[in-house]
């Protein structure tokens with residue numbers, strides 16, 4: 349991407365599928381294989397640049413908001429390391445820890461509200477090793493929830509936003525207020541969970557079940573174009589997974605609403621959910637989640653705030669991938685900003 353006036357323009361685009369079984373809970377378990385996929389994606393997009401912005405994710409990446417008394421930044425760094433020990437389920441010595449002061453408490457300006465992010469060093473190292481093998485230079489490693497916020501929360505005055513990013517293995521729940529990340533949680537239900545449910549219900553292998561899923565729908569009546577696969581057993585399997593996901597989303601929304609009330613002393617409630625990730629492309633999922641959670645759900649379009657030539661060879665691909673590109677676009681935004 350590059351700056352183009354007030355907007356940012358996508359100049360190149362390349363995708364290559366992640367091989368099966370090479371990433372586990374956010375950790376790259378087979379760096380050479382993933383590096384090869386990165387190289388293929390770069391070459392597919394004709395991308396010459398070698399500076400890379402990447403993100404980590406997974407259940408071992410911990411995000412916490414903690415209050416500290418006001419103190420100089422060097423002291424704060426020490427205090428954060430001490431404090432982090434209480435929140436992370438692995439030894440502090442084995443963690444990469446970073447933090448950011450995101451505000452002051454509303455009751456007293458003598459307090460600093462600090463966001464702490466921690467990840468196992470070995471997890472971070474697996475990504476760095478992968479990039480080195482792919483012969484690219486990591487400029488920074490973000491976390492996926494922050495990359496998401498960067499795409500959709502552009503105004504400081506923006507109200508609360510709640511994201512549901514349905515990936516392959518997991519779903520990330522992300523809550524932000526005025527562009528500041530406030531809460532993230534990872535739910536062990538993802539697009540593949542739907543595929544597996546179909547595979548069980550129809551006694552098919554994963555690949556065939558994935559094909560069926562892309563034509564299936566959760567809706568009794570669906571105005572969707574193209575070929576639709578409407579089968580009662582499949583619908584029931586998809587509904588069961590969606591119900592479980594809706595319960596998790598509802599719980600987290602209740603939690604975030606309660607926290608927001610404590611922070612501001614005011615009644616406030618999340619009024620809209622932004623759905624992202626490839627898993628959100630399941631026909632009828634948006635409608636079904638909306639009914640299940642009881643909050644308006646819209647599918648986030650990360651292309652809304654960027655430009656690209658409609659005549660470029662990748663334009664169609666870009667539109668097809670659509671909402672799956674949210675994290676990648678959020679990362680590229682930061683790369684363009686920090687240039």
Ligand SMILES: Nc1ncnc2c1ncn2[C@@H]1O[C@H](COP(=O)(O)OP(=O)(O)OP(=O)(O)O)[C@@H](O)[C@H]1O
Nearest residue numbers: 514515516517518539540562625626627629630672
């Ligand atoms: N048209 C579609 N209909 C239904 N599901 C789809 C469709 N296209 C992609 N998916 C699903 O999207 C999921 C992958 O989503 P995404 O590309 O956001 O994952 P990811 O970011 O690579 O994975 P993760 O976030 O878990 O690391 C897969 O489960 C895939 O089956």
Ligand SMILES: [Mg+2]
Nearest residue numbers: 515516625675
């Ligand atoms: Mg994802």
